[in-house]
Every structure is written in structure tokens, then in C-alpha cells.
């Protein structure tokens with residue numbers, strides 16, 4: 001555990017998301033999950049990398065999933081067609097019981113941690129910055145859509161518990 005890790009990371013699964021699921025990877029980062037998105041590695045390399053980095057391999061490719069399982073690599077097969085379905089399947093499989101929507105903790109572009117800058121936007125919303133690439137984040141109008149999606153996933157997780 002390092003000092004820059006948010007508390008929620010101590011028990012959160014880390015993910016390695018294959019090249020077909022970019023939109024899912026982005027949303028996992030926004031939710032604060034340590035997520036590597038890999039669109040360059042072939043199946044063989046993905047199966048090697050996931051356990052090396054203690055990540056759960058996430059894929060919609062059944063063949064890749066079965067290969068991973070054969071080699072006792074932790075993998076989750078997502079079959080849904082929408083991000084909402086995919087997030088729900090993933091969290092149920094990974095044992096994530098609820099999502100913490102109070103924090104913005106990871107850069108959707110590069111997966112590094114975000115820190116509060118201490119400044120606010122015109123509407124008084126705090127601005128966060130990525131410690132790696134410097135990209136700024138705040139909960140502007142785009143957040144409303146994400147919040148609705150994540151809240152809906154959260155409700156489904158709660159009702160299926």
C-alpha cells in the first residue's frame with residue numbers, strides 16, 4: 001500500500017480489459033478501479049500479463065476467456081451489449097457489491113490517480129487533475145449521464161444482493 005492509493009483500492013479488484021471493450025475500461029477508471037486497457041497484446045500475452053499484474057482479465061471473447069480459464073487465470077466473460085449490462089455482469093462476477101460515486105479517483109485517459117487542485121469551476125464544482133498526464137476533470141454536464149448509468153448499476157447490484 002502506498003500513500004497515494006485511495007482507501008477503496010485496498011480491496012478493489014484490478015482489471016485488464018481487452019481491446020474490444022474500450023468504453024467499459026473508461027468507465028471502470030471513472031469509477032476508480034485500477035484498469036489497464038490493452039489493445040495491442042495478443043491473446044497469449046493477455047493471459048500471461050493478467051496474473052503477472054494481479055489483474056482480472058475482462059473480455060467479451062469466449063475463446064480467450066476459455067483459454068484463460070484452462071490456465072487458471074482469473075477471467076470474466078462479459079456478454080452484455082450495453083455498458084450497463086456489461087458493468088453489472090462484471091461487478092457481480094468480481095464480487096463488487098456497491099459503487100462509491102462520491103469520488104473521482106482515476107484518469108479515464110491513462111489510469112493514474114486524480115488529485116483535487118483546490119480550484120473550482122464557474123459553478124463551484126471542484127476541479128481534479130491527473131498526476132500523470134495533467135488532464136483536468138470536473139463533474140460537468142457529461143457527468144449527469146454517467147451518474148444515471150452508475151446509479152442504475154448500483155441499484156441493480158443492491159437488488160441482486
Ligand SMILES: [Zn+2]
Pocket residue numbers: 107108109110111112130131132133134135
Ligand atoms: Zn491521465
